[in-house]
Amino acid sequence: MEHIGETMSDLILDIRNLHVSVEGKEIIKGINLTINSGEIHAIMGRNGSGKSTLAHVLMGHPAYEITKGEISFLGKPIEDYDVFERARAGMFLSFQYPPSIPGVQVGNFLKKSVNNVRDENVKAREFRKELNSAMEKLEMDRSFLSRYVNDGFSGGEKKRLEMLQMMLLKPSLALLDETDSGLDIDALRLVAKGINETAENIGVLLITHYQRLLDLVKPDFVHAMIDGKFVKSGGAELALELESKGYDWLEA
Amino acid sequence: MSEDASNAVGDYKYGFHDPENATIRFDKGLTEQVVRDISELKNEPEWMTEIRVKAYHHFMDRPMPNWGNCSMLDSIDFDNVTYFLRSSEQTEKNWDDVPDDIKNTFDRLGIPEAEQKWLGGVTAQYESEAVYHSIREDLEEQGVIFLDMDSGLKEYPELVKKYFCTVVPYADNKFSALNTAVWSGGSFIYVPKGVHVEMPVQAYFRINAKNMGQFVRTLIIADEGSSIHYVEGCTAPTYSTDSLHSAVVELIAMDGAKIRYSTVQNWSANVYNLVTKRGIAHKNAVVEWVDGNIGSKLTMKYPAVILKGEGSHAEIISVAYAGEGQHQDAGAKVHHLASNTTSNILSKSISKNGGRSSYRGLLKVNPKAHGCRSKVVCDALMLDEDSRSDTYPTMEVSNSSADLEHEASVSKISGDQLFYLMSRGFSEEEAMGLIVNGFFEPFTRELPMEYAVELNKLLELEMEGAIG
Ligand SMILES: Nc1ncnc2c1ncn2[C@@H]1O[C@H](COP(=O)(O)OP(=O)(O)OP(=O)(O)O)[C@@H](O)[C@H]1O
Ligand SMILES: [Mg+2]
Numbered sequence: 001m002e003h004i005g006e007t008m009s010d011l012i013l014d015i016r017n018l019h020v021s022v023e024g025k026e027i028i029k030g031i032n033l034t035i036n037s038g039e040i041h042a043i044m045g046r047n048g049s050g051k052s053t054l055a056h057v058l059m060g061h062p063a064y065e066i067t068k069g070e071i072s073f074l075g076k077p078i079e080d081y082d083v084f085e086r087a088r089a090g091m092f093l094s095f096q097y098p099p100s101i102p103g104v105q106v107g108n109f110l111k112k113s114v115n116n117v118r119d120e121n122v123k124a125r126e127f128r129k130e131l132n133s134a135m136e137k138l139e140m141d142r143s144f145l146s147r148y149v150n151d152g153f154s155g156g157e158k159k160r161l162e163m164l165q166m167m168l169l170k171p172s173l174a175l176l177d178e179t180d181s182g183l184d185i186d187a188l189r190l191v192a193k194g195i196n197e198t199a200e201n202i203g204v205l206l207i208t209h210y211q212r213l214l215d216l217v218k219p220d221f222v223h224a225m226i227d228g229k230f231v232k233s234g235g236a237e238l239a240l241e242l243e244s245k246g247y248d249w250l251e252a
Numbered sequence: 253m254s255e256d257a258s259n260a261v262g263d264y265k266y267g268f269h270d271p272e273n274a275t276i277r278f279d280k281g282l283t284e285q286v287v288r289d290i291s292e293l294k295n296e297p298e299w300m301t302e303i304r305v306k307a308y309h310h311f312m313d314r315p316m317p318n319w320g321n322c323s324m325l326d327s328i329d330f331d332n333v334t335y336f337l338r339s340s341e342q343t344e345k346n347w348d349d350v351p352d353d354i355k356n357t358f359d360r361l362g363i364p365e366a367e368q369k370w371l372g373g374v375t376a377q378y379e380s381e382a383v384y385h386s387i388r389e390d391l392e393e394q395g396v397i398f399l400d401m402d403s404g405l406k407e408y409p410e411l412v413k414k415y416f417c418t419v420v421p422y423a424d425n426k427f428s429a430l431n432t433a434v435w436s437g438g439s440f441i442y443v444p445k446g447v448h449v450e451m452p453v454q455a456y457f458r459i460n461a462k463n464m465g466q467f468v469r470t471l472i473i474a475d476e477g478s479s480i481h482y483v484e485g486c487t488a489p490t491y492s493t494d495s496l497h498s499a500v501v502e503l504i505a506m507d508g509a510k511i512r513y514s515t516v517q518n519w520s521a522n523v524y525n526l527v528t529k530r531g532i533a534h535k536n537a538v539v540e541w542v543d544g545n546i547g548s549k550l551t552m553k554y555p556a557v558i559l560k561g562e563g564s565h566a567e568i569i570s571v572a573y574a575g576e577g578q579h580q581d582a583g584a585k586v587h588h589l590a591s592n593t594t595s596n597i598l599s600k601s602i603s604k605n606g607g608r609s610s611y612r613g614l615l616k617v618n619p620k621a622h623g624c625r626s627k628v629v630c631d632a633l634m635l636d637e638d639s640r641s642d643t644y645p646t647m648e649v650s651n652s653s654a655d656l657e658h659e660a661s662v663s664k665i666s667g668d669q670l671f672y673l674m675s676r677g678f679s680e681e682e683a684m685g686l687i688v689n690g691f692f693e694p695f696t697r698e699l700p701m702e703y704a705v706e707l708n709k710l711l712e713l714e715m716e717g718a719i720g
Contacts (some may be wrong), residue, residue, distance in 0.1 A: 059675050063667070083674035084683075093675050099668040103690025109676075112686075116677025148690070165676065 007108050010036045012173050012203035013058070013073060019068035020050075020057050020228075022108055026067070027053045029228035035173070035203040042214055043204045044242050045225030051207045055175045058205075059093040073173065088117055092171035094162040096178045096207075100150035106161065107131075107145035110168060117169045122188030134167040137196055137197075138190050154175045163167040163194045180213040192216030264547075265713070266361065267520055269489030270353045272511040274379075274460045276338040280463065281331045284308055287433050290336050294402055295411055296450045298397040300416075305433035307422035312592070314426040317552075321579045321608075328524055330584040333465040333496055335434045337587075343400055346587075350376075350384050358384070361487065363456055366702055372451035373398045378434040378458050380466065384409040391449060397442040398453055402468045404440025411442060415471055419502035419558075420719075427526040427552075431500040435469035439498065443478040444508075450672075451480040452700055459488035461521065466505040468499040474509035474537075483700060487547070490520040494549065497523055503531030505539050507561060512540040514565070516703055517612050518710065519547035521577060527553040530585075533593075535561030536538035543570040545580050546710060554612055556585035558594035559624075566595040573641070574607030575714060583612035588624040597628040600692060601637030604714070610642045611695050630660040633691050 013035040020028035027050045035041055043051050057064045059084040071078055078086060089219065101109070110131065112169050114122050122130075135142065138160050150158050160178050166174055176195065180188055195204065207218065214222075214236065222238040223230040224247065231250045232238065276293070278286055287308045288404045289715050305596040316325050338477045344350045347364050358364065358376050361383075375398070382400035391398070397408065407411045408541035408688035422432035439455050459466050472635040474480055488495055495520060505511045511531060519525055531539035541555035557566035574581035586595040586635045632641035644662050673683035689696070696704045 056671075059671075061671055083671060084677050087675050087677040095672065095675075097668075099672050099689055101673065101687060103667055103693030104686055107685075111680070113676040116682075127338065147691075156389050168675070195357075 002182060008011055009049065012037055012073070013121075014072045015203070016071075017068070017069035018057070018066065018071065021061055021065050021067050023121060027064075027215070027228055028057065030069070033223070033230070035205060036202060037172075038199075038201055039202040040199055040217060040219045041221045041223065042208060042219035042239060043223045043240060044208060044226055046247055048212060049225045050228040052177050052241070055177045055207060056092055058175055061243060084116070089248070090117075090172035092166055092169055092174045094159075094174065094176040094179045095164060096148045096181075098158045098162055100148065100153070102148050102151050105146055106149055109149050110145075110165065111163065114168050117171075131170060134164055135196060138164055138192050139217050142165060143212055153205075156184060156187050159183055159191065160187060166198060167194055171202060173205070174198065174204045175207075175222060177207045178209065180208055180210060188213065189216065200249075214239045227249060260264065260468055264490055266487035266518065266519055267490035268274070269460055269491075270606065272333070272339070273351070273353060273598070274337050274339055274461070275341060277402065278293050278334060278336040279653075282308070282333070282434070282642070285334055289435065290400070290434055293336075296405065297413075298717070299413060300405065301516070303417065303422065304433050306519040307429045308434075311426060312424050313434055313570045314429060316426060320552050320581045320610075321402075321456070324524075324579060328494070328496065332463055332493075334461060334463055335465050335467075336436060338380050338381055338463060339383070340383045343382045343385050343403065344666065345384075345386055347384060350556075354378050354383050355547045357458060357460065358456065358667055361456065361458070361485075368449060370700060370702065372449055373452050373453040375400050375439055375455045376458070376464075376629035377455065377468065378438045379461055379464060382437055384578055388451070394447045394532045395444040395595055396449060398446060399440045401438040401440045401471065402436065404471070408440070408442070411473070411675070412440065412471065415473060415502065415504060419504060420528050420530050424528060427456075427498045428500050428528045431467045431469060431528070434465070435467045437498070438469035439472070439482070440470070441472040441480065441482065443474045443480045445475045446477045448478065449480040452483045455482070455484045457484065457486045457497070459497065459519075460634045462491050463493055463495060465496040465498070467499070470499065470501040472502070472511055473504045474506060474511045476506045476508075477508040478508040485703070486515075486517045486519055488520045488523050491522050493522065495523045497525050497527070497548075499529075501529040503510075503539055505533045505537035505651050507535040508537060509534070509539040510540070512542065513555075514542040514699060516544040516699070516707060517547060517551070521547065521575075521618045525551040527551075529553065530556040530558065532560050533564035534560045534565065536563040537561060538565045538567065540567040541570070541584070542550065542695065543582070544695060544707065545570070545572040545582050546698075546707070546708050549577065550579045550581065552689065553626045554583040554585050554614070556587070557595065558587045558589060560589050561596065562590045563592050564590065565593065568595070569695050569698055570599050571692050572599075572601040572609045573711070573714065574601065574603045574609040575601045575605060576605040576610050578607045580609040581612060582610070583614075585614040586616070586626065588617040588621045588626070591620070591622040591624070592620060597626070598694060600633070601631075601703055602633045602688060602691065602694060603640055603641050606638040607700045608640040610644065613645045615643060615645070615647045615649070615656070617649045617651050621651050622653045624651065624653070625655045627657040628636070632662045633646070633688070634662060634664050639643050682712075686714040688715060
């Protein structure tokens with residue numbers, strides 16, 4: 001099988017008429033989305049409208065069935081690729097609810113993840129340097145490295161660890177599912193800075209409920225999602241409109 | 253490797269075997285004469301012969317345990333076991349003098365390398381007896397005795413006589429009787445008052461012959477205020493017929509002493525591993541069992557500590573991995589005899605491919621033991637629906653001031669964890685390996701680094717082909 005990611009162009013992600021079901025129930029009901037390199041797309045939408053589902057499907061979660069439509073990533077259809085192959089090809093998902101992995105130390109986990117995902121062989125010294133600098137940017141204490149992955153982490157600490165992973169894994173597409181929720185005001189600023197730095201030449205799909213993140217990370221496109229569909233797309237101003245008006249006015 | 257061996261071996265990396273070049277091999281089967289012959293061959297004092305013979309009769313009269321895995325126990329064919337096999341005329345102090353074929357085996361197991369790097373002493377037992385033995389000079393100068401058990405009896409008969417069978421009487425159970433009747437090899441250690449043995453000493457037990465019975469006997473005495481860490485590893489070739497390893501370990505920690513005994517048992521899947529391990533902790537002493545059961549067909553082993561002196565402490569950390577056709581019946585026993593004694597028990601088990609693991613625990617607090625504390629945690633991880641895990645905790649608490657905690661959990665690897673790890677570029681097998689290693693981490697981190705690394709590799713290997 002040919003590797004994904006071998007043909008590079010500006011086109012990172014292309015979703016055509018996507019329909020997705022879980023346990024026989026349709027959740028995503030026809031979505032089109034194109035993300036080019038350097039673009040930040042924000043999705044806002046009601047609870048249960050299918051935002052996380054979309055992120056999970058893109059990452060290849062086995063519970064979701066694509067009933068119609070296609071997804072291509074870096075110019076290749078990805079339906080046949082397993083989760084870890086998508087990760088190795090440069091897709092990254094920051095989880096809304098990162099699970100804990102007891103007994104697995106953060107430092108070791110990060111090193112292994114980097115070795116899994118990045119093409120070049122990252123030497124131990126180089127890794128340490130990158131790790132130190134990213135942790136400094138996120139103002140994370142080094143004691144995190146010997147803790148177990150997400151085990152006993154506060155909500156905000158989990159989200160910071162997700163960001164740390166994004167910064168180290170250097171993806172070409174970052175799917176950030178409510179990375180802002182649970183963060184205090186200072187942490188939000190640090191995370192936003194991290195996203196902006198990383199986002200420069202990759203595609204970003206940012207799922208959020210709040211304008212406060214979008215004040216700091218300026219989206220090029222905003223999509224309003226209701227019941228498995230994008231009911232309206234626009235520029236950054238759409239987010240402000242949603243923030244003040246809610247979603248009711250978008251329903252037919 | 254012969255064909256039948258390699259067929260049965262699968263991915264068990266220690267499953268190779270060497271030609272059997274026995275210098276003395278007893279006929280199969282057990283009689284009083286066999287017991288007497290073993291004792292005579294070893295030139296033992298009369299009292300030892302007598303205790304062996306008594307133990308033999310007890311073994312013959314005593315019924316099989318009617319608990320545990322009865323059908324597996326009943327399938328042991330005691331008449332088809334070789335009870336004594338000598339493969340080298342003497343125990344060498346110089347690695348180069350060990351017979352080549354045996355040396356090769358231990359080379360493949362990494363023994364001499366480990367000795368140079370991180371051990372205070374090492375003994376390597378092949379079949380019934382030690383073939384190689386050494387101890388660092390500085391330890392010897394401090395009066396530390398570290399010998400194979402046979403030499404221990406020869407050189408320190410009084411010390412052995414004083415303590416032998418005092419912690420585990422031969423009539424304790426059927427297999428302690430068997431071991432006492434035909435014991436050979438094992439370690440004898442004495443640490444003088446106040447001496448701390450900083451580097452662990454290691455024993456490596458290897459069964460090579462088919463239908464072999466290995467009856468290791470270990471006695472460790474840590475005198476007042478001293479400390480020692482003893483590590484043992486075990487492997488055997490994979491044969492289509494069964495072997496038997498039945499050991500007895502007795503630990504004596506005098507006032508303020510500390511003994512840690514670590515085991516990673518990785519017997520091949522045709523070995524019955526029926527072991528009695530028990531330690532006595534005197535005043536303010538600490539006895540720690542760090543016990544890993546990865547291999548064997550059936551293991552029955554419940555490391556025990558008798559907290560005899562006030563303020564003494566027991567720590568028992570064990571893991572068990574039960575794969576296809578394996579039953580790990582393991583556990584822990586603590587007997588709080590004295591006041592203000594404390595114990596911690598952590599047991600973790602993984603069952604896979606129809607494997608079965610059981611935790612069997614006994615916690616006793618005597619009426620006169622006041623202010624005792626104990627915490628027991630049992631976690632089981634099931635990797636599929638066909639596997640099995642049971643917990644049989646027994647508590648006999650006769651003093652109401654005791655502070656006891658018991659927690660038990662059974663879990664599965666969650667789809668969320670797998671998805672998360674795979675989204676970080678781990679294949680499904682790698683993700684399982686990571687989760688499983690993480691699950692055992694509270695055990696692994698207690699091991700010397702070399703053992704920890706080896707164990708993690710082993711478990712990762714076990715996860716290969718885990719996904720159907
Ligand atoms: N594995 C699943 N099994 C059953 N139902 C599911 C599953 N995954 C998602 N759903 C359902 O699909 C719908 C969309 O869920 P999703 O998590 O995508 O919503 P969301 O837009 O991310 O919501 P929120 O803003 O609350 O995070 C919900 O009704 C949810 O219950
Ligand atoms: Mg969601």
